[in-house]
Amino acid sequence: MSSVEQQTFPQQKPQRGWFGRNWWWVLILILVGGFVLCSGLCGGVFCLVIQGLRSSEVYQMSLAAVTKDPVVIEKLGEPITDNWFVGGEMNVNNDQGDARLQSSIQGPKGAASVATVARRIGGKWGLTRIEVTFSDGERHVIELDPDQAGGGMDDAPPWNPSGEAPGEETP
Incomplete structure (x- = not known):
């Protein structure tokens, strides 16, 4: 008799x-x-x-003032262009607010950074200060005309921490 061997395959x-x-x-x-x-x-x-920030009224007013300033034109040449980056902050609460912006400009003769401070009273923005710092370190504060400055510092009374109205005397 022959025996048949069963082959076992490994299980896969x-x-x-x-x-x-x-x-x-x-x-x-x-x-x-x-x-x-x-x-x-x-x-x-x-x-x-x-x-x-670039399309804000404050930035546009600041850029217009900087590009028209004779000292800036003399130092940087014309045309004066702005860079794409604008930094800073804008705080608006109803019709009041403030803004502090930093930007860069350049012309054929060099570059500068611009620091702008503005405030909003009665829904209208006014520039408070524009300072241009040139690449050589020289600083120039742009004189603002009354239209840009929003009436200057006379349109709001100074802050009095004691809470007394101006002209009042304490007993």
Whole structure:
């Protein structure tokens, strides 16, 4: 009699599905996609804030005053152009507010930074101070005409921490 030998084959592991084979790449794709999405969102918000400052009435008034100032024109030459970045803050509460902006300008002869301070009273912006610092370190404060200055410092009384009205005497 012949005996038939039974052959036993090693048991194979069940074949993994697509996700089982590629889960690492899916994870990397999700992480990179999330990073790109967050970066794009942050960059978009940053650009919106910069564009908001650049299109503000305060910035436009400041840029107009700087580009017309004879000292700035003499030091930087013409045409004077602004750079894309504007930094600072604007606080508005109903018809009052204040702003402090920093920007850069350049001309054929050099570059400078501009610091602008403004305030808003009765819904109207007025420039309080514009200081230009040239690349050689020289500073120039631009004299503001009454239209740009929003009436100057006389349109609001000075702050009195004691709470007394001007002209009142304490008993």
